[in-house]
Amino acid sequence: xxxxxxxxxxxxxxxxxxxxxxxxxxxxxxxxxxxxxxxxxxxxxxxxxxxxxxxxxxxxxxxxxxxxxxxxxxxxxxxxxxxxxxxxxxxxxxxxxxxxxxxxxxxxxxxxxxxxxxxxxxxxxxxxxxxxxxxxxxxxxxxxxxxxxxxxxxxxxxxxxxxxxxxxxxxxxxxxxxxxxxxxxxxxxxxxxxxxxxxxxxxxxxxxxxxxxxxxxxxxxxxxxxxxxxxxxxxxxxxxxxxxxxxxxxxxxxxxxxxxxxxxxxxxxxxxxxxxxxxxxxxxxxxxxxxxxxxxxxxxxxxxxxxxxxxxxxxxxxxxxxxxxxxxxxxxxxxxxxxxxxxxxxxxxxxxxxxxxxxxxxxxxxxxxxxxxxxxxxxxxxxxxxxxxxxxxxxxxxxxxxxxxx
Amino acid sequence: xxxxxxxxxxxxxxxxxxxxxxxxxxxxxxxxxxxxxxxxxxxxxxxxxxxxxxxxxxxxxxxxxxxxxxxxxxxxxxxxxxxxxxxxxxxxxxxxxxxxxxxxxxxxxxxx
Numbered sequence: 001x002x003x004x005x006x007x008x009x010x011x012x013x014x015x016x017x018x019x020x021x022x023x024x025x026x027x028x029x030x031x032x033x034x035x036x037x038x039x040x041x042x043x044x045x046x047x048x049x050x051x052x053x054x055x056x057x058x059x060x061x062x063x064x065x066x067x068x069x070x071x072x073x074x075x076x077x078x079x080x081x082x083x084x085x086x087x088x089x090x091x092x093x094x095x096x097x098x099x100x101x102x103x104x105x106x107x108x109x110x111x112x113x114x115x116x117x118x119x120x121x122x123x124x125x126x127x128x129x130x131x132x133x134x135x136x137x138x139x140x141x142x143x144x145x146x147x148x149x150x151x152x153x154x155x156x157x158x159x160x161x162x163x164x165x166x167x168x169x170x171x172x173x174x175x176x177x178x179x180x181x182x183x184x185x186x187x188x189x190x191x192x193x194x195x196x197x198x199x200x201x202x203x204x205x206x207x208x209x210x211x212x213x214x215x216x217x218x219x220x221x222x223x224x225x226x227x228x229x230x231x232x233x234x235x236x237x238x239x240x241x242x243x244x245x246x247x248x249x250x251x252x253x254x255x256x257x258x259x260x261x262x263x264x265x266x267x268x269x270x271x272x273x274x275x276x277x278x279x280x281x282x283x284x285x286x287x288x289x290x291x292x293x294x295x296x297x298x299x300x301x302x303x304x305x306x307x308x309x310x311x312x313x314x315x316x317x318x319x320x321x322x323x324x325x326x327x328x329x330x331x332x333x334x335x336x337x338x339x340x341x342x343x344x345x346x347x348x349x350x351x352x353x354x355x356x357x358x359x360x361x362x363x364x365x366x367x368x369x370x371x372x373x374x375x376x377x378x379x380x381x382x383x384x385x386x387x388x389x390x391x392x393x394x395x396x397x398x399x400x401x402x403x404x405x406x
Numbered sequence: 407x408x409x410x411x412x413x414x415x416x417x418x419x420x421x422x423x424x425x426x427x428x429x430x431x432x433x434x435x436x437x438x439x440x441x442x443x444x445x446x447x448x449x450x451x452x453x454x455x456x457x458x459x460x461x462x463x464x465x466x467x468x469x470x471x472x473x474x475x476x477x478x479x480x481x482x483x484x485x486x487x488x489x490x491x492x493x494x495x496x497x498x499x500x501x502x503x504x505x506x507x508x509x510x511x512x513x514x515x516x517x518x
Contacts, residue, residue, distance in 0.1 A: 195452055
């Protein structure tokens, strides 16, 4: 056990915790005034709901003793046996409980990311049921495949340092499925869904950027050089992506926007996540630079294909996560992390193939499972609010309160 | 007694208020309004998606005046609110039957 590592992992857990309320603000500012609380609530309450799920069965399903490479067993139900001593594989120098709570924050933010896709129109009760089922049947197995001891993707050699596949591709692809099942908002095509409070969105983006240092550097599970590398490349990718998004929209639409700068920063953070423990600073510049361009294109796509992903979860997390996972197969270097692998540009083209398989498997699994879960939820409770409630806004119709009274 | 209603550009409110005060106007009502005229709307872009915003934010001033003051007030508003660009707004003059001060019950000219 190492006290420095333990302190670092605990502080990182707190940083990652802050990302979910940060996301609530990021999303909350982008919706219309009548939906601000409904949108904030969908992130905020997940912090409570998934923490309970995680402690009861989520952690055990994700990291418990391996069953066929597919899922963890229920041996650690209610954190039985997860204690003060380190676990040999999961952070050998920190208490097992510290690793558990660090991972808990990841399990929380992932379904919160999806909420951007169905913002402004989903029933609160159905959303809660969906989130619980999604965490159990999509997130927990995926986390096991990639990070669990014996998970099939990790045995295959897929590299995902801090959750490019598990967190970002999974939420981005599930967001697409959700946007398709829940359907377009009322007035799609004729109503201007103009963000009501961009300063709130930018505050949220700043909190995400800040918390992401815990997300990526903390994934080293030790206060060491690897953590410093992850910290540095995370910052670089975010900075470069904010600039590249800004330049693209400046050229494309004529003006640089604050929402563009914030979106680009998040796109860069998403894209560097899987590679943050495997790539160096120059690679981070390329990964971030292209992330701004790719995610801007991803966001444009929804207008062309006419699905209503309200807050661009597909464009930013789906596209950014996919680019990041593949980029890890290009730019990974053993010079950064001896426990990793070399990527295509460092003489090992096979790694790109492994990354490709892990991306494809995640996309198919998350998409199909989300479709099934949402169909079931729809059959039980109906996924969508009535037109009248949607018109009134989520704040009044779901929660009997208003964000602003003046 | 007349009511003068003016739709003006929001940033001109202070100048107009100042001008009317100098003239001896003792009170006015201000409302934030939206509308369109010859100026049409403007364009907003969020994450590359373009929206045409048809209604432009303006300020509406309402002031009740004795007949003698009306022409001066209109001149002041026109002077102070003018930029020379399209969208400077409009002034309307309406007859007012009576005015009553709620606190004292005074009516007519005394209530203004």
